Amino acid sequence: MPVASPVEADRISILRQYLRIAFRWKYVIIGVTVACVLLGLVITLLMTPKYTATATVEIAREANQVTSFQGVERETGSLDQEFYQTQYGLLRSRALSERVATQLRLVDDPKFYELFREREDTPAFRLINGRYPSTGKAERQRVAGEILLRNLSVDPTRLSRLVDITFTSADPSFSARVANAWADNFIQTNLERKIQATSYGRNLLQRQLALQKERLDDSQRQLVAYASAQQIINLPAQGGGSGGPTVERSIVADDLAALNASLAQATAERIQAEARAQQGGRAGASAEALRNQAINNLRQRRAELAAEYQRLMVQFEPGYPAAQAIQTQIDQLDRSIAREEARVSGSVQAEYREAQQRESALQARVNQLKSSYLDNRRRSIQYNIYQQEVDTNRALYDGLLQRYKEVGVAGGVGVNNVSVVDTADVPQRPSSPRLVLNLLASLFVGLGLGALAAFALEQMDEAIADPAEVERRLGLPLLGSVPKVTDGTAPRDELLDRKSDLVDAYLAINTNLGFTTEHGVPRSFSVTSTRPAEGKSTTALALATMLARAGKRTILIDGDMRSPSVHHLGGVDHNHGLSNFLAGEDNIEALTFPMSDLGFIAMSAGPIPPNAAELLTGNRLGVLIDRLLERFDHVVIDSPPVMGLADAPLIASRVEGVVYAVESHGIRSSLVKTALGRLTAANARIFGGVLTKFDARKAHYGYGYEYGYGYGRGEPKKA
Structure with a gap:
């Protein structure tokens, strides 16, 4: 079987905790949910039906071009989002709403204000002979526009140029009228803005065109006058295109460029000649000498004669006539080679x-032209400034002239970039209220509020509801849970019935108690609780009974000397008991009495002392336990409650440990933690907790804990 990981285990634990809370407070959640659903149903039935009409328009980024000319408005092709947001804002504008209200004659219509329950106590809305006064028309127009805007919705269709204009009212035909009027007036206002912008722009362009023409003429005259005064002659650039600024080149610059190229060529030739001249002084080893054909022929002839001379020297002396003749020829060839090499080197x-x-x-010529060019550039600085001014004025003039022509044509075209795609029809069904949707929303809201209420109640509830919370909230090991005894039945009677659920529960607790020490069940322990009536005396009595039935010699001591109870179970008084021994009496036999039906010996609390804590501070209790352990296998002490008393910590410090009883659904966990802290401060060992008076029907889950007790006791069912 696969084992769940720690993360999955934590997740399952959290889920179980939520399920436990939901099941415990299920009636709270159900009640809140039902209340919310009923409230939603009532509100839905009381709401006035509303009808929504929708008109769809298309807003194009640019108007359909009847001509190739453009409008006056600035192009913003990369700002489509900004353009469409502007159009949506114009659709929601106050001016458009007031225009629609005026066109539909809603400003002076009392039925319109009654339809939207608009009743303002102002002079503008006081009827005189069934009509509104004319003096308050401006205020009524403002109010009518606000009413229309409140009930209007502009919904752009995602990733498209379509926009839905929806209007909602209690009158279906009126909703359709307003939606269609809104779309038509938006188109009309868009056209009016374009016409106004075109007319204004044409007049403005005409004035700017005259001013720019005058500036262009002045700048041209200024440029020509300066060029004549400074004798600046420039030639047009080759290949210069039309439509851009004028590009000119200087004659001096052309000459300088040509001479500079020739100078670079001459410098390269001089470097080559210098290299050849340097090689010429290497005893005929220059490249020119090696490439000379005449010198190479002479050297070849000399090599042949030298070889012939060496052959004769093998047989004859240098004075041999033939050898001398060859030597004379060699010398003559050497002088010829030297003359040729000198000629090449020269x-x-x-x-x-x-x-x-x-x-x-x-x-020298380049340097001269450089000076002329620099002087020309100094004189051309102002010339270039004048030239740039002429080019700028000419470009501006040409642009304005072209724009003026375009506006003149576009002003009479009247194109629009907004068109109606679908007109609004009269709605046949109300758009609100929607019963099913409202009920579903009420259901989810109720579930959410119910869950919040259950969680809040769970956080405020500190009672121990089920056995798992003993360890989770208190940090105590759980020894077991004890079912609640039926009303009217004494715990002693339940213990006498060996088939009762109480006996089974304490048998399990006694078994778990055997694992708390190395030697099994502790030989001496006390049973205590936070406050009285939590079942600690019953737990002490039951544990003593279970130990006795296991064949152990057991004694039960009533350590509650303030409110004793053990003597009632034995049918005796408490004239002799624990307080007598603590006061100095040593005859233990006289202080005990048998409980034969349960199988153990008991010691009552004895006479109630003025201050029980003073008796417990001495060492007499430890002496008593030691003497009793010589005769008995186990000593069980029914201790007083912890809160408000010092008796329980004093007793806990004298025994091996403490069994702590916690009442289910009866005590706050914070009080139990405080009591456990007192025992811990007294260095007492707490073996674990016993959940008493447990009712499985009140547990968080409500099922599962009752399984086990009483198994097999019912009548056998037929197969």
Whole structure:
């Protein structure tokens, strides 16, 4: 079987906790839900039916172009969102609503104000002979526009240019009239704004055009006068296109560019000549000498004669006539080679000097043109300023002239970018109220409020409702839960019936108690609770009975010397008991009495002392427990409650530990925590908690805890 992870276990635990809260407070949740549903039903039935009419219009980003000209309005192609938001704002404008109210004659119609229950106590709305006074028409127009706006809705269709204009009222035909009138008036106002903007823009452009023409003429005259005075001659640029600013070039700049290119070429040639000149002084090893055909032929002939001379030297002496003749030829060839190499080197040097002179001449001319160009540029600064002014004025003039022509044509076209797609029809069914939708909404609201109420009540409720909360809220190990005894039945009688649920419960508790120490059930322990009447005496009596039935010698001591109860169970008085021993009496036999039907010995509380806490502060209680453990296997003490008394902590410090009884549905967990803190401060060991008077029907889940007790006791069912 797969094991749930810690995260899944926590999730399941939280879910179970929510289910437990919901089941516990189910009647609160159901009550709140039913109340909300009934309230929603009543409100829905009392509401006046409303009818909604819808007209659909299309708002295009740009108007349909009948001509190729554009309007006066500034183009904002990248701001579509801004454009459409502006159109939606215009649809909701106060001016448009008042225009619709005026067109439909709603301003002076009393039925219109009665339809929307608009009754203002002002002079403008006081009827005189069945009519409104004319003096308050402006105020009534404002109020009528506000009424229409409150009942109007503008809903753009997502990812489209369609817009739904919806109007809601109690009259279906009136809703359709208003929706259609709203769409028509929006188109009319849009056209009027365009016509007004075109007329205004045409007049404005005409005035600006005259001013710009005058500026252009003045700037041209100023440019020509300055060029003549400074003798600035510029040529038009080659390949210059029309429609843009005038581009000109200077003659000096052209000459400088040409000479600068020639200078670069001359410098490259001078560098090459210089390199050849430097190689010429390397004993004939220059590149020019190596490439010279005559020198190469002479060197080849000399090599042949040198080889012939070396062959003769093998057989003859240097003075041999034939050898001397060859040597003479070799010397003559050496002088010829030297003359040719000198001639080549002189030619290279001459070329180098010529390249230097040409480069110097070009450099001087370039420097001269640079000075002229810089002087021309200094004089052309103001010229360029005048030229830029002329170009700017000409561009502005041409643009205004073109715009003026376009506006003149577009002003008479009258195109519109808004059109009606669907007109509003008279609605046949009311749009509100919607019974099913309202009931569903009331149901969900009721469930939510009920859940909040249940959660709030759960947070305020500190009672221990089921056994699981003993450990969760109090931090105590759960030894077991004890079912509530039927009214009129004594716990002693239930213990005598070995088949009762009470016996089964305490058998389980006694079994769990056996796992609290290394030697099994503690030999000495006390049973206490937070306050009286929580079932601690019954728990002490039952645990003593279970131990006795297990064959253990057990004694039950009534440690509650303020309100003793054990002697009532044994049918004796409490004239002799615990208080006598604590006061100094040592005869234990005289202080005990048998409870034969339950199988153990008991010791009553004895005479009630003036201050029980003073008797418990000594060591007599410890001596008593030690002496009793010599004769008995277990000592069980019925301790007083913890709250308000010092007896229980004093007793708890003398025994091995404490069994703590907690009443189900009867005590707040905060009080129990305070009592447990007192026991902890006294260094008492708490073995665990016992949930007494538990009623499974009042538990959070309401089921499951009753299973087990009484199993098999009913009449056997037929198969």
